[in-house]
Amino acid sequence: MNIDPRDAVERREFLRLMGASLALGGLGACTRQPTERIYPYARFPERTIPGKPLFYATAMPFPGGAQPILVESHMGRPTKIEGNPEHPASRGATNAMVQAAILGLYDPDRSQVVKRAGRIDSWPAFLGALRHALEGLPADGSGLRILTETVLSPTLASQIWALRSQRSGIVWHQYEPINRNDATSGAKLAFGEDAVPLPRFDQAEIVLALDCDFLGSGPAQVRHSRDFTSRRRPYETPAVTTRLYAIESSFTTTGAMADHRLPLAPSRLAAAAREIASSLGLDLGPAGPGRPSPAERSWIQALVEDLKAHAGRSVIVAGELLPPAIQALAHAMNSALGNVGKTIDYIDPIEMETIDQCASLRDLVSAMDKGEVSALVILEGNPAYAAPAEFGFSDGLARVPFRAHLSLYEDETSELCDWHVPAAYFLESWSDTNAYEATTTIIQPLIAPLYEGRTAHELVSALAGRVGIPSHEIVRDYWKNSIVSNDFDTLWERALHDGWLPDTAFKPKQVQITPGFAERLQAARETRADGEMIELVLRPDPTVWDGRYANNAWLQELPKPLTKLTWGNAVLLSPSTAERLGVRAEELVEIEGAVRTLSAPVWILPGHADGCATLHLGYGRRRAGSIGSGIGFDAFRLLPAEGASRTPGVRIGPGAGSQSLACTQSHQSMEGRDLARTTTLERFLSAGGSEHAPEEALASLNPPAVQGAHAWGMVIDLSTCTACSACVVACQAENNIPVVGKEEVQRGREMHWIRIDRYFEEKGLSPDVRHQPVPCMHCENAPCELVCPVGATVHSSEGLNDMVYNRCVGTRYCEANCPYKVRRFNFYSYADLETPSLKMLRNPDVTVRSRGVMEKCTYCVQRINEVRIRAELAGRPIRDGEIVTACQQVCPASAITFGDVGDPESQASRLRNQRHGYGLLAELGTKPRTTYLTRVIHPNPLIKES
């Protein structure tokens, strides 16, 4: 074992420090409580009850479609985000990034003041400079360019359109690195017009995902997860189970959920898609190079048979980052199978103005280079970091006389602009936005801007010469003019309360494959490099996306679903490709692209396609903030001008040295034990559930557990858990769990109360991935309780394994004796007790733990107590399902059920007593209250995988 030199302490030094800390610790414990003040309201706001939170509906702007949310507010202080249960895009759940957004609000690194050339300035001074710059323009406004991200806000778009109609020379550019360019081209190839597919996974029996991570990312992830998993509950009657096939290059959450997965490098994936399409009877012209291998072909034939047998009840989805030709093929296959209108609908794009974003940015840069741009206003986004390197965006920007950047952080782009305006966070702003199916949500603020934040609406309004109009008025006026109603006020109030405007979702549109499809497809085909070259798969990072969440410590420390890496990215390679290249994990390699080279560490991912490498974008930020700067490498350097799907092949050669990565689970085999169990639907229906023999209950010497009025328990369904990790962040937000940083993660000291274990098991063409969320088991015979010398962890009458922080002296015996390793120790004072803004973040109902204290999952005891008191006050028993833990509430797959397992009628009991239910390591006699449902998969009997 290596001893970190920073940890090495001389014996005398150790004794001296221990003596001093004992004495100081003893004295410190004797102080009186510091005097505390109470600040009551001078005038009580309506509906506020101290001690009781209020919830407001709003939405979080999100790439590709807004996330509808309810935000919990404690006396004006937003503390927790939940999904909006009434909104069709959420159904009460959220993804991990939405959960972490509350930390973003209080991030002390957020930009706080208007700056000019890096010096503090003021908003009025900025307005003056802006007016001056605008006055210098010709009458038609040419020379003024506005650069935004993809705009989903009807109000903002209407403002820009109005501006453009007044002064025709103004040009509006949009650029976001992860955009719909290829999706648009794909739809045009197939239908001759743009159309957005809306798959309905609750209707489909066979799903084929072509490099499409619909369960793991994207604006519709939450809804798709809910729909898909609604058919993965074989214990419900009737026992329906969708069969999911996935063909993908990297390893995604969706691939891990698939019943059959085929890992293929991008070029071979394209060939496989063609093979499937031609087998389905589509006329595609002559076949190209890169035929699938015999094993793959028999896999594909079985898939094709299945698709044919389920015509009209199947759906094929293609990732938006695939080349347009493959996306067009997916549309054509859905058409041919008669799925359109049944399992998949098409709608118009939800962005306000669809343009080729790469071309748009290229136009802007060439205009800047030619000196045609005299004023550039950048409304959010970070093009200096995220633009393809060959554009030379930064050089062009330097030639613009007036450049202003509105953004949340002083980032790489702000650095190059002479004016920086801090943006208001979405929880501080009035705005509006569209969800993935175009339902419009009014964004309402939960709190006044903490700093001098401004919205894009205010800035565009200033561009139009209308200064000082608050966003509220701008947004409300827009809707007042666009909605025909004789009682607008009621409708507006209703929309604010519900979280969306009624009847704004787009109706499905009619689409048809236009003639000449085969010819267009031939023309759109591209040749990819092969042979020595390694194909490159550039994807947004599963947690920090395109880098916009890089300064969010919760997302940095959230293990990526498949690799379990935190605080950084890596070059993901399959074991055989790594062997071919002669590289090992954490070794640096040199990636030689067409233009640039990059040095990056390797991570080996079983199940990754051979012959290609996955690089996640969003890292290598220089100016993200104190959390996100200088972590990982910047894969944007290899982003080609046409977008991620056109990534050429690269050469990967050994580099010098290595770089240690922070992985939370280094072991990936179950070593023959049945931890995360799997069975097939066939066996489940015939063999009475599971082939596993029930555990022999060991005789216990412990006294029987006290039985109180309730027996709380949790059931986690491994059939539906997608390992999206939203529960991990939700738990962190609910329970004031700190982050520890990369070095502490490398020492295995991460603090998450619920972790998701991931195992790989050998199987056919792709390893079988088992995910298993592991919170505290609240064992009835809890091993931790027996070894605590101070009674800091004890059992409650209702079966909770209580943790009493103020008693804990930090022996860590309990942690050593816990077979599930769910106890977490505060080796340092991880909780930031100093930063003022972070004090506002904390859940007031949960104790903030300090150094030297053990902690772990409490089953959200604060929520149990809250419901118990509410029920007692109403003089009624607690209803089944009334207590919802944070992890359960956020789960898009409804994989977690909590309730009274002592009540045979409760949902938790019903699930716990399923014949395929089991307790983790129950053979130890711990009698866990958290139990699992064996994962039931639905493989195709024609595909033999052992």
Place this chain on the structure above:
Amino acid sequence: MAQAFPRVINTVFRLAILGSVLGVAGTGWVWVEILRSPYVSRAGFQRPQPVPYSHETHVGVLGMDCRYCHSTVETSASAGIPSTKACMACHSQIYSRSPVLEPVRSSYEKDRSIAWTRVHDLPDFVHFDHSIHVNKGVGCSTCHGRVDQMPLVAQGSTLHMEWCLACHRHPESVLRPRDRVFDLTWRAPDDQEEQGAKLLGQLSIDKAGLEDCSVCHQ
């Protein structure tokens, strides 16, 4: 060879050993006494306030109900400290020019809070909910004492955990009928144990879980 030490040293050493044992024990005892003293617990201590608000006057003399100001005590964990507006409801008319009330008027005008000093301050790792106690027959005066006799509020009890547990283990000794909860003059009847046991049933209090750690530590 002569003895290095005279015989008397034996006695001295014995006394010294005894003395050190007594000294350690005595220091420990003094220590514990200090920790448990009102100096540390602040039981019975008054705290200076920005406005010398007298519960004696308002409650004892004028007969105001607790809930007039502490309006959320029956519905929320927090009893609620009244807004300045609640003070001004009367004091815009009565004593409207009193210099003592200057901070109140200034707070109302500037819409800024009055910074009261917390008297009953539980540690941050303890969660206390007023509503459930009040609704289950624990009177205000049980914890806060005779507030109607206090010109300036003093802490009504030690707030030690053993003090909390005394009731949680044996609620019969303090429970009172629901309609007497806000009655500060209520005194336990001679047959309190019997009455309390009856109230346990009437108020459907389940004693089983009251001693669980997570009832207060969450």
